[in-house]
Amino acid sequence: MQSKLSELASEGFTVFALSYDAIETNEAFAEEHRISYPVLSDRESSYFRELGIFNETNAIDSRSYGVPWPGTYVVDSDGTVSSKIFHESNYVRDATSTSLREQLGINLSQEHGAEWTGDRLSVAILLDIDTFVRQRRIGWRAQIAIADDMHVYGSPVPDGFIPTELTVYVPDGVRVAGPDFPRPSLLAVPFMEATVPVYSGVFEISGALIFEDIREDVEATFTLRYQTCTDNECFAPEEVHLTVPVRYEPFA
Amino acid sequence: MIAETTHPTGPAVGTLFPDFTLPDQHGQQVTFSTARAGRKAIVTFIRSTDW
Numbered sequence: 001m002q003s004k005l006s007e008l009a010s011e012g013f014t015v016f017a018l019s020y021d022a023i024e025t026n027e028a029f030a031e032e033h034r035i036s037y038p039v040l041s042d043r044e045s046s047y048f049r050e051l052g053i054f055n056e057t058n059a060i061d062s063r064s065y066g067v068p069w070p071g072t073y074v075v076d077s078d079g080t081v082s083s084k085i086f087h088e089s090n091y092v093r094d095a096t097s098t099s100l101r102e103q104l105g106i107n108l109s110q111e112h113g114a115e116w117t118g119d120r121l122s123v124a125i126l127l128d129i130d131t132f133v134r135q136r137r138i139g140w141r142a143q144i145a146i147a148d149d150m151h152v153y154g155s156p157v158p159d160g161f162i163p164t165e166l167t168v169y170v171p172d173g174v175r176v177a178g179p180d181f182p183r184p185s186l187l188a189v190p191f192m193e194a195t196v197p198v199y200s201g202v203f204e205i206s207g208a209l210i211f212e213d214i215r216e217d218v219e220a221t222f223t224l225r226y227q228t229c230t231d232n233e234c235f236a237p238e239e240v241h242l243t244v245p246v247r248y249e250p251f252a
Numbered sequence: 253m254i255a256e257t258t259h260p261t262g263p264a265v266g267t268l269f270p271d272f273t274l275p276d277q278h279g280q281q282v283t284f285s286t287a288r289a290g291r292k293a294i295v296t297f298i299r300s301t302d303w
Contacts, residue, residue, distance in 0.1 A: 040274040
């Protein structure tokens with residue numbers, strides 16, 4: 001979150017992190033990651049208990065005993081909880097910027113991954129953050145702009161129509177979520193008594209990358225297949241490949 | 253928005269977030285309400301800064 005701190009501050013937010021670690025441990029952590037916001041020590045877990053998020057499932061003699069359920073609250077200027085984010089899995093963790101964007105609509109600057117501009121279509125792949133730690137989930141979006149008076153097809157389409165497809169290739173140890181397409185418009189096709197799903201103007205396909213068991217820099221290749229058409233004619237189907245690097249940060 | 257969890261998730265949306273006074277990484281006592289000073293806040297609970 002440190003890298004987003006100035007943007008959060010300019011949006012009017014203060015930031016606090018709490019853990020069950022000792023002050024010295026938090027000090028080392030904050031120094032290593034150059035963290036300037038407060039990292040607070042609830043060594044007795046008393047505040048976690050007061051809030052009701054003390055993790056009672058850990059055995060008293062285990063290393064984990066004392067930890068809270070991990071999550072984030074957004075507190076409004078009047079001191080009330082405006083939103084909270086807790087994760088289904090105690091293991092895979094959303095990148096903070098992914099949580100903020102997906103769940104709260106707080107759009108901090110995204111790391112541009114790759115862009116391509118053709119004659120009739122341009123596409124930009126945006127990642128919420130371009131570094132990962134293991135078990136991190138990072139959201140991605142493909143922002144696509146279609147030339148005026150043109151469209152591409154959604155799914156399902158009749159034979160002969162080329163739907164828009166986005167495939168993400170990643171190495172072993174990385175999992176892909178999505179692609180999630182927005183709702184298409186429906187275009188009446190003159191010579192068929194049917195409508196077909198189309199996209200035009202600017203639209204966004206989204207998903208996520210889940211970095212599971214991998215400990216090195218990753219390249220994710222996004223392959224977009226599409227066919228642009230006007231009301232009267234279609235161009236040849238095209239395929240675009242965009243490669244996006246995501247760096248491994250073992251100590252992030 | 254909260255993913256379906258099987259564990260409790262603390263104060264409900266709309267309720268007052270309980271104040272705290274805890275030591276930060278410099279050993280300074282930080283009181284949430286004072287430090288927040290009327291601004292919005294993001295309060296994140298992490299499992300550990302060590303592992």
